[in-house]
Amino acid sequence: MESRGSDGGTGTSQSLERGLAILSSFHSDRPLIGVSELSRDLELSRSTAHRYVATLAKLGYLQQDAESKRYRLGPKVLDLGFSALNSMELVEISAPHLRRLSDETGRTVNLAILDGIDVVYIERYRTAQQGQREIDLNLHVGARLPAYCTAMGKAILAFVPEEQLAGVLPQIDFVPRGPNTLTSPSAFRAELAKIRSAGLAVNDEELAYGLRSIAAPIYSHSGEVIAALNLAVHRTMASMDEMVARFGPAVIKSAQEISQSMGHRPATV
Amino acid sequence: MESRGSDGGTGTSQSLERGLAILSSFHSDRPLIGVSELSRDLELSRSTAHRYVATLAKLGYLQQDAESKRYRLGPKVLDLGFSALNSMELVEISAPHLRRLSDETGRTVNLAILDGIDVVYIERYRTAQQGQREIDLNLHVGARLPAYCTAMGKAILAFVPEEQLAGVLPQIDFVPRGPNTLTSPSAFRAELAKIRSAGLAVNDEELAYGLRSIAAPIYSHSGEVIAALNLAVHRTMASMDEMVARFGPAVIKSAQEISQSMGHRPATV
DNA sequence: AGACGGTGTTCCAATTGATGGAACGCTGCG
DNA sequence: CGCAGCGTTCCATCAATTGGAACACCGTCT
Numbered sequence A, B: 001m002e003s004r005g006s007d008g009g010t011g012t013s014q015s016l017e018r019g020l021a022i023l024s025s026f027h028s029d030r031p032l033i034g035v036s037e038l039s040r041d042l043e044l045s046r047s048t049a050h051r052y053v054a055t056l057a058k059l060g061y062l063q064q065d066a067e068s069k070r071y072r073l074g075p076k077v078l079d080l081g082f083s084a085l086n087s088m089e090l091v092e093i094s095a096p097h098l099r100r101l102s103d104e105t106g107r108t109v110n111l112a113i114l115d116g117i118d119v120v121y122i123e124r125y126r127t128a129q130q131g132q133r134e135i136d137l138n139l140h141v142g143a144r145l146p147a148y149c150t151a152m153g154k155a156i157l158a159f160v161p162e163e164q165l166a167g168v169l170p171q172i173d174f175v176p177r178g179p180n181t182l183t184s185p186s187a188f189r190a191e192l193a194k195i196r197s198a199g200l201a202v203n204d205e206e207l208a209y210g211l212r213s214i215a216a217p218i219y220s221h222s223g224e225v226i227a228a229l230n231l232a233v234h235r236t237m238a239s240m241d242e243m244v245a246r247f248g249p250a251v252i253k254s255a256q257e258i259s260q261s262m263g264h265r266p267a268t269v
Numbered sequence C: 001a002g003a004c005g006g007t008g009t010t011c012c013a014a015t016t017g018a019t020g021g022a023a024c025g026c027t028g029c030g
Numbered sequence D: 001c002g003c004a005g006c007g008t009t010c011c012a013t014c015a016a017t018t019g020g021a022a023c024a025c026c027g028t029c030t
Helices: A014-024 A035-041 A046-058 A076-087 A089-105 A151-157 A162-171 A185-198 A240-261 B014-024 B035-041 B046-058 B076-087 B089-105 B151-157 B162-171 B185-198 B240-261
Strands: A062-064 A071-073 A108-115 A118-125 A144-146 A201-204 A211-219 A225-234 B062-064 B071-073 B108-115 B118-125 B144-146 B201-204 B211-219 B225-234
Touching (some): A014 A046, A014 B014, A014 B046, A014 B076, A035 A046, A046 A071, A046 B014, A071 B076, A076 A089, A076 B071, A076 B076, A089 A108, A089 A225, A118 A151, A151 A185, A201 A240, A211 A240, A225 A240, B014 B046, B035 B046, B046 B062, B046 B071, B076 B089, B089 B118, B089 B225, B089 B240, B108 B151, B118 B151, B151 B185, B151 B201, B151 B211, B201 B240, B225 B240
Antiparallel strands (some): A108 A118, A108 A225, A118 A144, A211 A225, B062 B071, B108 B118, B108 B225, B118 B144, B201 B211, B211 B225
């Protein structure tokens, strides 16, 4: 193969990279995969693929299905995910605030961080209110959504340093996903400016039909945006203006309280 | 080092194993680890440890902390965990049943699978009832507990094939964890027999003081036990007998309904 | 039946990718 | 200032990975 440093970073482990590629091949819509299948997908020999799979299985990250002989993810991978969640002091600190906001408003509230061009949900309080339509896009903790068409994503990107934003923007593929999705970088930048002056981001059916939400940024002790908090409703429940008026102040207040609990000094900014 | 097959299985990848060992080193109580620290823990050279860490960071499984230069788990590891959860049809199928049971009884209910000698929580419906004491042992989805001192663990082990049980039992370390923990293999086997005839497992402060729960097994389409469902309360809420009387039938019924939804034929057994 | 194409798995010599000592730049401490 | 620790990079050495071949097994198609 290549001599050394075939891709970008020098000094990385090919074996580890390949093994993790195998793990990542398993999705909810593709839960069972065989060795040969993996070897084709990742362009490895069957024996090599098998060695990785055997290693992963030995360590509990994969399990072999008795009948089909194929493999699935093992319970061990859950450990990793929840170690990550539990490591985030943000989750612990924000939990009571989220809960209170959800109780007071009777709406579903979420907390998400930015990872590249996606937002990743890290906390969620649902209220199965009567008459509240279920617009669940499979939005559990751990779910990913493109940042550009979510209120939380925009709330974070609006307050990110210009240099970081410049790195992220070109990667975004502005695909229409809802009736009002922003589909150009320029429109998106204008939107971010609006959010900066309002201190609140809105999502008016930009991700999916019927889905509205508002979100506010959360800051770390060092003053960087690290997350966002949102409150979501179905379009039949409120117009965008009503939402901002009714829930905007509470969302901003909760976000600020969490920021303060993280050690953020609002005066400094 | 060793020539080949240093531990147990021949044909496994040392690099992948070491890389995953690094990932597993990160816990909630040890979220930030440096390269040198890892190299000492895992007995690797600093350069080797660094190569693995660099690989994991490049792929998003680790992130470097800007100030301390040390590393933490990245959001990417969440993907794995939730792929695993979403792959389990059991989770989807049981969700409505769990929710209903929780609503009807006003108690917290859980679903867990067996992994070695542990149970792993894969679903949970809490009810923050008034007056309900918080005995949270950090019991979220993904949490692990030793099977021998939980109702769900015992409910599963009671219906596992004898050969599998014989493999698992010797690994169990019967440490007292609550007032009534079973502390000998013989007492444990007797308990399993009781559970088999009752169809219901109880945990009467065997895991922790004040914690009571009852659990029933869930079967797959092929008739194997694959999980258990429990309902937990604090000791001040009900005696063990009251719990069994009040909630036992509902727990058993819900477990049976889930089994049936999984394709289990009760008549066959 | 029989041949076939598919699977997961094992083995082994060839060699490629991992290894770790040495060295660099940095930070914080005494 | 020196020192000790850190994360990082480099490179010749060498061991761990590699992949072809072969095995056993399973359905399917002829």
